[in-house]
Amino acid sequence: xxxxxxxxxxxxxxxxxxxxxxxxxxxxxxxxxxxxxxxxxxxxxxxxxxxxxxxxxxxxxxxxxxxxxxxxxxxxxxxxxxxxxxxxxxxxxxxxxxxxxxxxxxxxxxxxxxxxxxxxxxxxxxxxxxxxxxxxxxxxxxxxxxxxxxxxxxxxxxxxxxxxxxxxxxxxxxxxxxxxxxxxxxxxxxxxxxxxxxxxxxxxxxxxxxxxxxxxxxxxxxxxxxxxxxxxxxxxxxxxxxxxxxxxxxxxxxxxxxxxxxxxxxxxxxxxxxxxxxxxxxxxxxxxxxxxxxxxxxxxxxxxxxxxxxxxxxxxxxxxxxxxxxxxxxxxxxxxxxxxxxxxxxxxxxxxxxxxxxxxxxxxxxxxxxxxxxxxxxxxxxxxxxxxxxxxxxxxxxxxxxxxxxxxxxxxxxxxxxxxxxxxxxxxxxxxxxxxxxxxxxxxxxxxxxxxxxxxxxxxxxxxxxxxxxxxxxxxxxxxxxxxxxxxxxxxxxxxxxxxxxxxxxxxxxxxxxxxxxxxxxxxxxxxxxxxxxxxxxxxxxxxxxxxxxxxxxxxxxxxxxxxxxxxxxxxxxxxxxx
Numbered sequence: 001x002x003x004x005x006x007x008x009x010x011x012x013x014x015x016x017x018x019x020x021x022x023x024x025x026x027x028x029x030x031x032x033x034x035x036x037x038x039x040x041x042x043x044x045x046x047x048x049x050x051x052x053x054x055x056x057x058x059x060x061x062x063x064x065x066x067x068x069x070x071x072x073x074x075x076x077x078x079x080x081x082x083x084x085x086x087x088x089x090x091x092x093x094x095x096x097x098x099x100x101x102x103x104x105x106x107x108x109x110x111x112x113x114x115x116x117x118x119x120x121x122x123x124x125x126x127x128x129x130x131x132x133x134x135x136x137x138x139x140x141x142x143x144x145x146x147x148x149x150x151x152x153x154x155x156x157x158x159x160x161x162x163x164x165x166x167x168x169x170x171x172x173x174x175x176x177x178x179x180x181x182x183x184x185x186x187x188x189x190x191x192x193x194x195x196x197x198x199x200x201x202x203x204x205x206x207x208x209x210x211x212x213x214x215x216x217x218x219x220x221x222x223x224x225x226x227x228x229x230x231x232x233x234x235x236x237x238x239x240x241x242x243x244x245x246x247x248x249x250x251x252x253x254x255x256x257x258x259x260x261x262x263x264x265x266x267x268x269x270x271x272x273x274x275x276x277x278x279x280x281x282x283x284x285x286x287x288x289x290x291x292x293x294x295x296x297x298x299x300x301x302x303x304x305x306x307x308x309x310x311x312x313x314x315x316x317x318x319x320x321x322x323x324x325x326x327x328x329x330x331x332x333x334x335x336x337x338x339x340x341x342x343x344x345x346x347x348x349x350x351x352x353x354x355x356x357x358x359x360x361x362x363x364x365x366x367x368x369x370x371x372x373x374x375x376x377x378x379x380x381x382x383x384x385x386x387x388x389x390x391x392x393x394x395x396x397x398x399x400x401x402x403x404x405x406x407x408x409x410x411x412x413x414x415x416x417x418x419x420x421x422x423x424x425x426x427x428x429x430x431x432x433x434x435x436x437x438x439x440x441x442x443x444x445x446x447x448x449x450x451x452x453x454x455x456x457x458x459x460x461x462x463x464x465x466x467x468x469x470x471x472x473x474x475x476x477x478x479x480x481x482x483x484x485x486x487x488x489x490x491x492x493x494x495x496x497x498x499x500x501x502x503x504x505x506x507x508x509x510x511x512x513x514x515x516x517x518x519x520x521x522x523x524x525x526x527x528x529x530x531x532x533x534x535x536x537x538x539x540x541x542x543x544x545x546x547x548x549x550x551x552x553x554x555x556x557x558x559x560x561x562x563x564x565x566x567x568x569x570x571x572x573x574x575x576x577x578x579x
Contacts, residue, residue: 068158069196071180072224074173074187076233077266077445082173083187085159085180089142091134095126098152107153110145135178136160161187165233167275168240171291172231172390172443175278184289186229186443189391196224228445230266235259238553239269243527246546247273250510250532256293256422257546259554260524262430262515265439265452267388267423268523268554270294295392297419298528301493302356302539303513304415306432306464307380309349311373312364313460320349320463326359333407338362350467353491354476358414365413366406373413374401379455380428380438382420388441394421415493426526429513432468432489433521436461465489469518472544481544483516483552485562490514490547492539497531507531510542516551517563523554 074083091111100107108118111134125131136158137145146155161176163169174185182191199221239257247255252273259269276288290296312318329343340359344351352360365373378384383398397419404412411417420428423441431438435458440450468489472481477492493511496503510529515521527543527550536542 067199067201067221068180069198069221070223071159071161071176071196072194073226074190074194075226075228076231076236077229078233079228080233081164082169082229082231082233083161083163086162087139088136088158088160089139089155090132090158091137091142091145092130092132092154092156093122094129094152094154095122095131096129096152098122098150100150103148103150107145107148107150110141161278163278165237166279167277169231169233169236170276170278171272171289171293172229172236172270173278175281184391185291186227186390189389190227190444193227194224197222230261230264230268230443230445231270232268232557234557235269235550235554236271238557239271239550240275242546242549242553243271244273244275246529246542249534250529250536250542251534252529252542253531254292255530255546256296256528257550258293258422258426258526259550260426260430260441262433262439262521262524265427265430265441266445267441267443269550270423291390291392293422293528294388294390295394295421297394297396297421298509299416299418299495299498300420300425301415301495301509301511302358303425303491303493303511303526304413304418305353305356305361306468306491307376307428308361308364308373308413309352309467310432310456310460310464311376312368313349313463314376314456315368315372317368318349318364320467323348324352324357324360324363326357326363329359331359331362333362333366333410334405336407336410338410350470353467354470354473356477356492361413362410365409370401370404370409373409374398374404376455377418379453380431381424382418382428386421386423386427386441388423388443390443393423396420396424415495422526422528425511425513426524429515429524429526431455432461432464433515433524434461465515465518465521468514472514476540477538478512478514478540478544480540481512481514481547483548483555485565486516486552486555486560487518487564488514488516488548488551489518489521490544492544494538494540508537510537510539512539512543512547514547514551516555517560519563522558522560523551525551525554 071085073081075081104118105115108115111118142155145153159180161180163173163175172185174187175183176187177183180195182188182194187194200218202218239259243255243257255273257269257271258267260266261268270291270293272292274288276284309318323346325346326340326344327346330337330339338358340357344355344357344360347355347357347360351357377398383396385393385395408417427438427441436454436456437452438455439452468491469487470476471490471492472478472488478490481488481490491513493509493513495509495511496505497507497509508531510532511527513526515524525547527546529542532542
């Protein structure tokens, strides 16, 4: 500090004056250096090395978004679509950015909501940044929402599954959920093949999450594989129509039908009632979704008698000329009794099938080694998975022969004491139709080729078909199964339904299993009508007519030449009266 003095008279007064010039210059120099540094940094970032700020800015708004993959089509054997995917839009909002304003009422209407319901929903999700308001909207409605340009409202591209045939093929094809994942049927079984691989796209978004720039395609979406089924759409519709009419006519609880090609093992049609519409699942009942033909089991009753006869013939103990004494119409097996509807007396094997004799069938089963019968039934697929690949396919039940008591052997010979699905029963009948060979069942045409297996000799299969023709004659149990111009071989079944503690006296299954043309079968079909309540319940009365109508249409659609023209006129007259 420098000081100056000033004297006045005898007294001296000191005035202190600080020298600030040096400090000011120092502070100014520091300030200028800082400003120069800031200016240099700004120029460096904005002009010289502007890439840094650009990257940092983009990093804040760069997003990787998922690109949905197109789910593969499901088609029938001729390429007609049974399941396809259509592009749709889903509406989502960011509640923290949402400004409905004057568009609230219109926006709610387009969403299918009332204004109060929309307000309530938005209030519950106010703290979130992403909320779906409506999935899989009609593209036209979504476009109208987009035109409103409401802040905080966004559209997302997705795919929705559509089933052109609706409920006709629903039980087999199944359906997907809202995220396009298979939930039922072949949609579930073949999900990995159908769903494809989603892609990833990198985009630049502004502060309101709107996409302003496409940056890069990280991974393109890979569409799922198309799948061609063995199902024939024409036969599927025919089977569905006739089964639905029969279930309604008989006031039945349910019904099922399976149509197979015995030479290839291909499933040509599968129908169930009640059905459901996969395009509108708002009113679907769980019981309607179940593919009863594949997943439900039942005691097949008298439809097992051809296999009992086959086992007897394969053993060498019985042949077509063998006479079985059924007098007096019943027989005792241990403490139990096996009886027929009436006393058929002495009958051969053809009459056994024609009249459906329980006594004769039981005598065959008890007259051969039990392992013979078990071996044939096991070879035919009873008690084992058919291997169709359908989710939930039933295994059925066939106990080992070592556990059989005489009465169990007897009752099993006419279809009680074991369980089967409709698919299993139809598959077993293909062995009779295919000269003793059993072809693996397939639902997909491009599946792995499996070898067929011989389960009975050719002469036994041919003999069975010849004897089973009588079942559809006037004196048989199923004259209503006849097909004009074609020979038919088959067998009826009428089964009391099992309940807790035994069998119901007023609940039945009416069954018919058959093939045509009998001498060279091209088609095998099994029809089951569950709990008919219109008065009739015998398989020959409730199930056989369905077989006749579907088989007649199927043979014509497949251009199978008639083999029984000489009896066509007679059969037509007889059927007209029988109906």
